[in-house]
Amino acid sequence: MNLVVALIAGLLFGGGLAISQMMDPAKVLSFLDVAGQWDPSLMLVMGGALALTVPGFRLILRRPQPLLDGRFHLPSASDVDSRLVIGSSLFGLGWGLAGLCPGPAVAGLVTGALPIVGFVVTMLAGYRLMDLIENRVLDRPAPDARVG
Amino acid sequence: MIGLSALLMLAFNGRIAGISGIVGNLFHVRGADRLWRLVFVVGLLGGAALYGLFSEAGLNLHLETSTPLMLTAGFIVGLGTRLARGCTSGHGVCGIGRMTPRSIAATAIFMGVAGLTVFISRHLLGV
Numbered sequence: 001m002n003l004v005v006a007l008i009a010g011l012l013f014g015g016g017l018a019i020s021q022m023m024d025p026a027k028v029l030s031f032l033d034v035a036g037q038w039d040p041s042l043m044l045v046m047g048g049a050l051a052l053t054v055p056g057f058r059l060i061l062r063r064p065q066p067l068l069d070g071r072f073h074l075p076s077a078s079d080v081d082s083r084l085v086i087g088s089s090l091f092g093l094g095w096g097l098a099g100l101c102p103g104p105a106v107a108g109l110v111t112g113a114l115p116i117v118g119f120v121v122t123m124l125a126g127y128r129l130m131d132l133i134e135n136r137v138l139d140r141p142a143p144d145a146r147v148g
Numbered sequence: 149m150i151g152l153s154a155l156l157m158l159a160f161n162g163r164i165a166g167i168s169g170i171v172g173n174l175f176h177v178r179g180a181d182r183l184w185r186l187v188f189v190v191g192l193l194g195g196a197a198l199y200g201l202f203s204e205a206g207l208n209l210h211l212e213t214s215t216p217l218m219l220t221a222g223f224i225v226g227l228g229t230r231l232a233r234g235c236t237s238g239h240g241v242c243g244i245g246r247m248t249p250r251s252i253a254a255t256a257i258f259m260g261v262a263g264l265t266v267f268i269s270r271h272l273l274g275v
Contacts (some may be wrong), residue, residue: 005160006184009153010191011198013165018149018199018207023184026210032259032266035150045150046240052151053245057158061246066162073162074246075233080253088239092258094225096265098213101236102229103167105222107187107196111207115215120221126226129174134231 014107020045023108025099032096045119081136087130152244157188166238168229206268232258 012095021027030041065071077084095101100108100119108116157165161184170256174185200207213221229235232254234243239258 002152002161002185003187005156005184006188007191007194009156009165010188010193011195012149012153012156012191013167013188014189014192014195014197015199016195018196019149019190019203019272023196023207023210026212029212029266031269032263034263035267042239045267046236049151049154049241050244053154053241054247056151057242057245060155060159066158066160068160071162072158074164075243077233078248078250080250081229083231084233084250084254085257087228087230088254089261090224090228091202091232091235092228092261093265094221094223094228095236095258096262097224097269098221100218100221100225101167102171102225103192103235103237105225106167106171107192108207108209109240110193110200111209113209113211115211115213115218116209118215119218121227122219122222123226123229124172124175126223126228127168128176128226130227130230131172131176131257 004069013103016049017104017107021133023104025104028101028104029096031073032099034127150237150241154237154245158242164238164242166234166242168235169233169238172226172230228258 017023020042022042025038027039028042028143030037030039061072098119100116102123107114109120154165157163163184168175170185170188174182174189177185196207211218225235232239234251234254239251239254244255
C-alpha cells in the first residue's frame with residue numbers, strides 16, 4: 001500500500017514539475033536572472049507548494065505516526081553548520097550553471113536528452129563521492145585525539 | 149501538485165519527498181527501502197511523460213548550457229546536495245514546510261548563490 005502512495009506521489013510530483021515548466025532549464029535560468037528579463041512565475045511553484053506544506057505538515061506531525069508506517073522518518077540534524085552552508089552554496093552554483101536541480105533533472109530523463117542524462121549521471125557520482133568523503137575523511141576521528 | 153505530493157508522502161509513509169535523497173540513495177540502500185524509492189522515481193518519470201504526451205505544449209525543454217558545463221554542474225549539484233542533505237524539494241518545500249531554521253537557511257543560500265551565478269555568467273561574463 002505504501003508503494004501505491006509512493007507511485008501516486010511520484011506522479012503528482014513529476015506532473016507538477018512538467019506543468020509548471022520547472023523542467024525547462026531556460027525557464028529556470030530566467031527565473032534566477034533577477035537582473036535580466038526576470039520571469040518570477042516559478043516563484044508560484046514553490047509558493048504554492050509551501051501554501052500546502054506549511055499548514056499541512058503541522059497537522060500531519062501532530063499525529064503520533066504516519067498512516068502506513070510505524071514512525072516519521074525525519075532528518076535529525078537541526079543546526080546550521082558549515083556543511084549545510086558549503087553544500088547549499090555548491091548546489092546553488094550548479095543550479096545556476098545548468099538551470100537544473102535534482103527533481104527536474106531526473107524527471108527530464110524521459111526526454112532522453114543526452115545533456116540531461118549526463119547531468120543526472122554526474123550528479124549521482126558527485127552525491128556518492130561526497131558520501132565517501134564524509135565517511136572517510138570528515139567523520140573520521142582525529143588520530144591525535146587520544147592523550148598519552 | 150508538488151505540495152500535495154509532499155503531504156501524501158509524509159502523511160502516509162512518514163517520508164520527506166526530497167528528490168536528491170530519494171534518488172541519491174536509490175542505488176545505495178537495499179530491500180524495501182530501495183523499492184519505495186524506485187516506485188517514486190517511476191512515478192516522477194511517468195508524471196512528466198504523461199504531461200509530455202497529452203498536453204498541447206508538450207515538455208518543450210530548452211537547453212542553453214553546453215554539455216561539458218552540464219556535466220560539471222551535475223557533479224557540483226551532487227556534491228552539494230549530499231553535503232547539505234537536501235535540494236529544492238527536501239529543504240525548499242519539505243524543510244520550510246516544517247519551518248526548520250536549517251532548511252530556511254539552506255534555501256536562502258542556494259537560491260542566492262544560484263541567482264548570483266546567473267548574474268555573473270550572464271551579465272558579467274556574457275556567457
